Amino acid sequence: MSLLRALTLVVRRSLRQHAVSTTITALMAALAAGLVLSVFSIQAQTFAAFTGGAGGYDAVLGARGSQLQLVLNAVFHLETSPGNIPWSLYEELAEDDRVALAIPYTTGDNYEGFRIVGTTDAMFDALGHGDAARFEVEPGGRVFDPERGEAVVGSFAARRTGLAVGSTFHPSHGVAAHGAAAHQEEYVVTGVLEPTNTPADRVIWIPIEGIYRMGGHVLRGSGEAFEAHPHEEIPQAHKEVSAVMLKFRSPMAGFALDQEFNRERTDATLAFPFGRVMAEFFDKLGWADRVLRFIAYLVVVVSAGAILASLYNTINERRREIAILRSLGASPRLVFLAVVLESSAIAFVGAMLGFVVHAVLFLVAAAILRERTGVVLELWAFHPALVWTPLTMVSLGAIAGFIPAMKAYATDVASHLVPHS
Amino acid sequence: MAAPTTTVLEVRSLLKRFRGPSGASTTVVDVPAFSLAAGEQVAIRGASGSGKTTFLNLIAGISTPDAGVVEIAGHDLTALRPSQRDRVRARHVGYVFQTFNLLQGYTALENVLAGMMFGRGTDEPFARDLLCRVGLADRLHHQPKALSVGQQQRVAVARALAGRPDLVLADEPTGNLDARRASEAMAMIRTLCRAQDAALLVVSHSPAILRRFDTVLDFAQLNRAAREVAA
DSSP states (O other): OHHHHHHHHHHHHHHHHTHHHHHHHHHHHHHHHHHHHHHHHHHHHHHHHHHSOOTTOOEEEESSSOHHHHHHHHTSOOSOOOOOEEHHHHHHHHTOTTEEEEEEEEEEEEETTEEEEEEOTHHHHHOBSSSSOBOOBOTTOOOOOTTSSEEEEOHHHHHHHOOOTTOEEOOEESSSSTTOOBOSOOEEEEEEBOOOSSGGGGOEEEEHHHHHHSTTOOBOTTSSOBOOOTTSOOOGGGOEESEEEEEESSHHHHHHHHHIIIIIOSSOEEEOOHHHHHHHHHHHTHHHHHHHHHHHHHHHHHHHHHHHHHHHHHHHHHHHHHHHHHHTTOOHHHHHHHHHHHHHHHHHHHHHHHHHHHHHHHHHHHHHHHHHHOOOOOTTOOOTHHHHHHHHHHHHHHHHHHHHHHHHHTOOHHHHSSOOO | OOOTTSEEEEEEEEEEEEEOTTSOEEEEEEEEEEEEETTOEEEEEOOTTSSHHHHHHHHHTSSOOSEEEEEETTEEGGGSOHHHHHHHHHHHEEEEOTTOOOOTTSOHHHHHHHTTTTTTOOOHHHHHHHHHHTTOGGGTTOOGGGSOHHHHHHHHHHHHHHTOOSEEEEESTTTTSOHHHHHHHHHHHHHHHHHHTOEEEEEEOOHHHHTTOSEEEEHHHHOHHHHHHHO
16 A cells, blocks of 8 residues: 555656656657547448448349449449439339338439439338438428429438528539539428438438429430420339339348349349448458558557657666665665556556547548538447557556666666765 | 664674776775664764765665675664565665755655655654654745755655654765754754664764764774775
């Protein structure tokens, strides 16, 4: 007990005596710890967000081509659509016994950079988004009427554009905001969706008919160009969709349809399962992760080296203090422990400040990711790195203290007590 | 508490040599016999460079002798492991250095507590009481650099007595003070040692200090090495 008190006093005084170098090395350790924490938790959460939930859907059917592009476009509302497929394919799947749910998407317009997706009102009732959450319209709103020029706005898009129930807007052509010509058609917002913390929050949903009838939109479902005219029914043959979102009755259905569309047929591509498609994408970017991790580890090692160097350099000027403590009865072991404890304390303070650095880095990264994709990362979502980073920092700090501690341990008492006056 | 007749310090055939830069070894301390009884106060007269600091360091266990025996309160330092020696020193010896050797960055009170914490453990009320008795009641939380030389010396004295030692060693304890203050400081040390029944061994070359002691030994008589040097 009194040994502990002695150690605490000695370490505290020593830290204070060398406040400048203590602060600098602790800040360095903080940077290192913060970097490791951020790299690991951002990577893990991003991976989980992009490979995990696809909003309750199991697969997406789209034009022949890249599964990745299909998933990015239909699930994450990024990239352009790989092209359209005929309405008949949607109908075929909607009637397939193995399919529990088929929802058509058409894309190609935006409002202030937020994508407009044409779909059916079935989407809002049919499934939950994410795990338990459904697409819920905020109180005071309702789902659009498929026969009218009405829109339901995702929460993030609503906040950014200022669209609220009763607002009107003109969609613009294309999926990006820049240089797009506004359509004549005016849409009325009938509802704003509750946040789902998924890319769907960035989407403005309108009836699929609205896309077909949008001025200048050409339908090629039949192979021939067709432009819809007001108050005239559009023949089914001309209709087309960008993607069909699918929910299967069983995973076996997914494998069977995968075989059918991707191996046997040539008219469409089925992206299934989402997780595999996105995981392959992350695998391609794996080197970037490894580089980032390597840099983070390197900074940790450098910060441990800085602790070592700063203590090592101060041991010489502390020889007299050490000799005095020894003359008062402190054992060499206590002196050794005090130095190791001091370096661990610097690393500990650094690791704690590292959580602040982590919070800053994480929040900036999360804000950018949310802005660009709608994916929401949670700052304090648990990751093992939150535990092992501080533990590793403190251990490395202790190890870094060993060499200066050996030097302190070996201090000769009598020669350093020689009167200096 | 030790009875007055108990021996606190016993030195026999103590020998310490130093190897010079040329490789030749010089005997610095060669004391055949020396002892102190509990509560006894003895002054040793010695010029600087006569090996008296080395002699005190050997007694305190700060230096190890090449031969001989040092017994402190019944513990033979030369037979102990270094860590045990540290413990005996912390528990039984108080040391007032010529340059005080206060811990910079520690307050006066912390310096005194440091004199306790490796021995019997800290006793803050006692530390405060000691500082009050040496007249530093209003300087408890001052660091050495904020204290005068005389005040620093008194902190050093309080620290030496803080661990309730059986033996207080003082090496030119008043060397940095003027004659009047030196005399006062010496009186203070003697009073405090007597109050705690600690034996006191002072080494000095100052006649003003030596005059106050009943027993004054000549280090040149005690130390055969010095006699050789002198001869």
